[in-house]
Amino acid sequence: MAEYHYDVVIIGAGPAGEGAAMNAAKKGKKVAVVEDKKMVGGNCTHWGTIPSKALRHAVKQIIQFNTNPMFREIGEPRWFSFPQVLKSAEKVIAKQVKLRTEFYGRNRVSVYTGKAQFVDEHTLDVMAGAQANTRLTADEFVIATGSSPWRPKGIDFDHPRIYDSDTILSLEHTPRTIIIYGAGVIGCEYASIFSGLGVKVDLIHPGDRLLNFLDDEIS
Numbered sequence: 001m002a003e004y005h006y007d008v009v010i011i012g013a014g015p016a017g018e019g020a021a022m023n024a025a026k027k028g029k030k031v032a033v034v035e036d037k038k039m040v041g042g043n044c045t046h047w048g049t050i051p052s053k054a055l056r057h058a059v060k061q062i063i064q065f066n067t068n069p070m071f072r073e074i075g076e077p078r079w080f081s082f083p084q085v086l087k088s089a090e091k092v093i094a095k096q097v098k099l100r101t102e103f104y105g106r107n108r109v110s111v112y113t114g115k116a117q118f119v120d121e122h123t124l125d126v127m128a129g130a131q132a133n134t135r136l137t138a139d140e141f142v143i144a145t146g147s148s149p150w151r152p153k154g155i156d157f158d159h160p161r162i163y164d165s166d167t168i169l170s171l172e173h174t175p176r177t178i179i180i181y182g183a184g185v186i187g188c189e190y191a192s193i194f195s196g197l198g199v200k201v202d203l204i205h206p207g208d209r210l211l212n213f214l215d216d217e218i219s
Contacts, residue, residue: 001125002134004110006032009124011116011137014042016143017144025107032110032136034126039097040104040111050096051169052189054089059196079198082174089169112136163192170187175199183210 008024012019013035025031034038041050062080104111112134114126122139125132149164151157157164163171165186178194180187183205191203203210212219 001132004032004134004136006030006110006136006138008032008140008142009034009116009136010142011124012042012144012146013037013040013100013111014144014146016146017042017142018103020142021034021109022103025109030073031107032112032138033104033111033116034116034124034136036113036115038113039074040100041093041097050093051089052186052193054092055085055193056189058085058088059193063196082194082197085193086169086171173184178201178218179204181205183207184213185211 007029008020008031010021010024010031010033013021013033017033017035018040021031021033035042062085066079067081091123101111103109112126114128114133116124117127117132118124119135123135123137124141126134126136149166151164157163157167168190174197175194177200179202180191180194181204183203187203187205191201195201209216209219
């Protein structure tokens with residue numbers, strides 16, 4: 001097993017992990033990042049902020065085209081399927097991954113792929129499956145593993161018609177109707193996206209208003 005020592009090791013290559021890595025590297029520290037996915041960027045780039053914003057932008061363009069009187073004179077409205085719109089988001093994701101990968105290379109931050117497992121307070125193993133292929137020691141560790149969708153007990157997320165905010169990006173068709181439970185940022189974004197694609201959307205929220213963390217006027 002290969003063993004390396006760093007001043008700082010960061011677990012997670014999302015926005016928080018990347019920010020910590022760049023900050024430490026610019027201060028002259030020897031830095032490594034451990035990421036369990038094959039590409040850097042974290043959930044923000046691959047399942048969260050970037051895909052939803054790219055999808056929303058694409059759908060907004062479709063709506064503007066279909067409601068613009070000048071284009072309506074040319075012909076009937078143009079509608080696109082969810083997989084077609086998703087392809088435009090995938091291009092944005094690829095650009096983001098390339099950009100973020102260059103950040104690590106330019107700042108001489110080592111990136112290891114695998115799950116981090118602590119051995120003691122200054123040592124962790126990078127796991128490839130059940131086997132450890134690399135051991136990293138460090139003076140300091142930063143844990144920036146991000147978040148994941150809440151999956152309540154009693155709901156079968158293996159069912160082919162039930163998705164969460166991550167797996168919805170694997171949807172291979174445009175549904176006729178969809179129920180979205182939760183009117184936070186991601187719930188409202190996907191409600192807007194699917195509505196813009198002509199899908200009948202029911203948005204259910206247990207709170208008293210949508211986006212209830214915002215000012216009343218905005219909500």
